[in-house]
Amino acid sequence: MVDQNPPVAAIADFATWEPVLRLLLASNEKKDGARSVRVAGSIGRGGWSLALKRPMPPRGRAAQVEDIQEELDAVERVQSALAEAGVDDISFTADIQPTGETTLRLLGPSPAVEPGIGTPHPGALLLVEGALPEPWRRLPDPVPGAVPAPSADLALLGRTLRERLPQAIGATEEEIVATEARLGVALPDELKVLYRVTRARWEDLGGDYEAAERAYAAVGCELLELDSLYVADASSRYCRWEFAAMEAVVTPPDAVVQGLVGSPGWIVFGDNGGGDQLAVDLTPGPRGHIGQIIMLSHEEFIGAEFVADSLTDMVLGRLGAEPSRPQGEPPVVARVNVASLKSVQAAAHPDLEVLSIGGWDGAPFRLAPVIGLPRLRTFTAYPGTLADPLEITGLTGLEFLELGPDAWRVLLDAKAVPRSLSAAAIVVHGERDPLPIVDIANEILALWDRPRIIQTVLTGDLGPLA
Template sequence: MVDQRPRLASVLDFATWEPVLRLLLADHPQRDAARSVRVAGRIGRSSWSLALRRRMPSPGRAAQVEDMREEFDAVERVQSALADAGVDDVSFTAEIQPNGTTELRLMGPSPAVEPGIGTPHPGALILVDGSLPEPWRRLPDPVPGAIPAPSADPELLERTLRERLPHAIGATEEGIAAAEARLGVLLPDELKALYRVTRARWEDLDDDFEAAERESAAVGCELFDLDNLYIADAFSRDCRWQFAAMEAVVTPPGATVQGLVGSPGWIVFGDNGGGDRLAVDLTPGPCGHLGQVIMLSHEESVGAEFVADSLTDLVLGRPGTEPGSPQEQRPPAVARVNVASLKSIQAAAHPGLEVLSIGVWDGAPFSLAPAFGLPRLRTLTAYPGTLADPLEIGKLTELEFLELGPEEWRVLLDAGAVPRSLSAAAIVVHGNQDPLPIVAIANEILALWDRPRILQTVLEGDLGPRA
């Protein structure tokens, strides 16, 4: 940040932050006229996190924007400065003396650090540039025997749609070919038949919303035009490292749809009207059909739901049902050990374990010995104080993501025992801890991989004596 001082002039102006600091000081629960007060927060260009107690509206009255006008105005002042500087997110901490003298410390941004969520503490530390969690690297398994469903009938599909949409304007063969060239994949015959009937352009409907609704009803979804077709590969489902590392992709032998984050064979062609995307699936599961219709939920990052055996079935209103198959009994790839779930590492450990999460625990700390040598264990998260010996982590040789409390990280750093197999890491912080020591630990971890540190800029100002 300090190297960009000309661009960040307004962000580095204490006056930009003064309204936010005054709000935090006025609302601080431990105000004392004789002692300094420390406040902290995070402000991004589209969100913010400030420790303010928002007042409830009177009974019978809904909360109004004006109830938070002072906060909105103060935050918007900083957000405008961030936008001008091309900065997405900044955390801060400030120590305010009784006479109003204030030291404001801005932290970040760093291209190697994801912003914290609802906290001024740093999020995941990206130790290997461009790295992705294993589920986001997973490609579909080949299914060489996959064929279209018996119900797939491009001619019937096209004939039905022409009857329902007699005035629709269809796509040209040149337009279809251009879409295939852009996507790098040939469109299946059913999808081509659909677009030969309607190219689904809004301008063809003369701003007629009822006509758009009729088209959606005829097709069975809100159809995208050819220019908006896209491949739902893993990159289309953005997810923070901290959460993505906790996922696992599994495709049982009897699955209709492969349990992937994304696939180069998922061609998204429409929306269900609620933000969930419909796709033609060219990489089906072991018991699926080539060209089946699946739905990708906007609330999930992994997997897709089977909708219909074919696009013809979708248009004709014949939703499919996944064939029943015996459920394979296998231990979960993601295991959680805590007061409400598994009660031991032994109960979680098995050769297919990929993610081990140790949560809140009121018993003796755990030894990681039962997890030694597990060939697929790539993620470990441990609530502060739950590990008997953090140095045992060194025997988990396949880790790519590690989340620990500050004290556990301190043990690893002091012993020079931070696993070099890591691609990303995180520091779990609970409660109202000072961000500065956490940032210091984060920078020590980043330094081991020679990654960009979280820079700090100190601004000084005066808020005046407290009343």
Template sequence: MSPLHDFTTWEPLLRVLRDGNERAAAGHQVAGQISRGAWSVPVRRRSPKPGRASQVEDMRDEFDAVQRVQDALTATGIDGVSFTAAIAPSGTAVLRLLGPSPAVESGVGSPHPGSLLLVEGAFPEPWRRLPDPVPGAAPAPTADLGLLERELRERIPRAIGATDEEIATAEKRLGVALPDELKVLYRVTRASRQDHGDDHAAAEREYDAVGCELFSLDDLYVADVASRPCLWRFAAKEAVVTPPDAAVQGLVGSPGWIAFGDNGGGDRLAVDLTPGPGGHIGQIIILSHEENIGAGLVADSLTELVLRGPRQDRRRRADGPPLVAHVNVRAVPGVEAAAHPGLEVLSIGVWEDEPLSLAPVVGLPRLRTLAAYPGTLADPLEISRLTGLEYLQLCPEDWRVLLDAEAVPRTLLAASVEPRHDADLLPVVDLANEILALWNRPPIIRTRVEGDLGPIGGERG
């Protein structure tokens, strides 16, 4: 038996649930989710003593019980699992484990299934976008190889530089030739920690010399779309926008973005070999770790970065109606107001007026994502008239209408069932499996595990 399906693995957590959740103690079903690095279980945690913050010891029982399950996940090679638990007053416990499925992404802080991957290997449209060619793009006038080398050698005179062979090896690994300014930088310093020896201030001098935490040659990487993974539920709601005079293309990633450093806060600096219409080849851009898409310009060249330091992240906002529209009580006031030929993403949130018709967006050539909050659609069957949808996020009730009418759009690459937070997990899983079956995708596995905790106050030792 897999340790994940052994009742003794879950017994400590079930006891924690019974002790820390009134519904569980009363015999009602509760649900949670545990992954190797995080968990969400419905337990009321003890309040700390007055005058001090919560500490690990205040939650030791929960931590230890979760760790037992996480160890079982690791042992079985599974990233995470959702569960429901029903504990009778007599102590009889029924646990239902849900997952995994290679066709379902992880949920976000919820036991409910994440996005359903209906077409294996498919990516959202922004993650399929390649850079546009920019004829006539050239290096910035500030790029000066001689000046760059002299300045770097003066600032870090004892640095050990890379050989031509080491640079060639890095280029072969990356599959792209390093731009001349980046070669100059690594011929001055290969930024290897092993070279620093006992000189603990060496890395700091390199930071001051260049304006960022340098990667070694072995750690250089191409910041393409694969380096910026994102769950479908977020990625499908992004859009690539590059204004006509933008210095940087508004991409997720590019085969011409060579990441060479970090600003010390998790944002990556890269040399840009595929600039926007208003940019320069070899300009320095920054990729925020808090964003899924796009980059900002911080210097027109590596020479400028070294001599003047990074400028404030500069981005050009696009004119015209947005490609991503949020219809809700505080933003766009209706579907008709959101409709225009370039619309790619329509997200309908909390809405206090009458339910909305999708008629204004029928026939829009680029609409690929629709997300609708429960109760906001006047007629869910209007979705069948949206012929280019790739991603659809609906509540269970709206999915039920489409399934019963055999009207689920077959253009979908991924989908999401978004129930209310207190919805019963098991029917949601059944609905998700029904959708997956339309594409012959692997279902979410349901495993029943039973055991006995004994009555409250009389637990076994």
């Protein structure tokens, strides 16, 4: 652990944390006052994770904000200090003695560590500055024979839109050219026709919600303003490392849409009203058309759903669907656990990219079946599922590794942590002291000379425990 003296800031003032600590202490089950109490949690500008017992609302009434007003006030006090310090998230642990003397340890942040999710333990460790998981580095495959769909009809599209939106104000050629310059890509002809009819600005509607509904019905989506068009490349689809590393790009030979995270040829122009984005696809799959319409789900990190062969088809309501295909060869992402594959051997395949060993009630696994697989880049293992963690050294192409603390300890002591890694994670189950986990994280970060998790130690007095 890397300690430092408290900086002069509200976030490092014990008084800032005192209301949160008192709430945690009140929720702790140890009430005899004879033993010390340890509490932990995390608070970020957008949320918090604290082991608090919230009061039950009166029978017959739903929970109200005022029921947890004390918690909100305590958390907001810390959040204000975070904002003042320019910090997004921070974890903490506190030892409270029977006398009330308290040692509070603030853990982090570090630019090389993603915050944990609902836990004071660190998230993914970013070992290589700016490194991205393999799916986020993938560009579209060229499809030399791809052409626009026969249904793309500029005259029909323009005429239909003008009939449906007779009062709409269209974009000028100068505005369209400026948008192309901003995006760095030429807009497809159908999209130009659309915006020449309507530039989709809210102010053009004069606050008329019925007019907005008519515009939605006319086009088939909530149209973005011309100035809001954007390219949905991989950088537009943020995903935490530990989740992104579990994804894989797969585009079958008969696919209409490429199974990408994002593409420089996906131009987002609308929303389906539920948070999913509609885009014109200029980099279709092997069986797709240039200019087809696809939908990017806000609940998924990868891939897109086929909507229509052309913008003309979408506006006219001629929607389509990509045909489903039967499952054949073993997947490039394999999960071994009590509810899925039952052996590492069953997961072994030359194209395997991601192997995850989850909950298991049998004998620990050996990794011999996957040693030397050329594309295996992600490996995760639930604590206690590996017969010999040192077998990981045979997985020579790993860029992401997630293990329990004990397995990491074996690799660290043997100086056998794979140096091919770009990121790593320590999986922790149950309520474990964050401090030893942070120590392991710092040992891993030190191997790449990355910024460690700083521990700031504060002291205070909460008064004798009851």
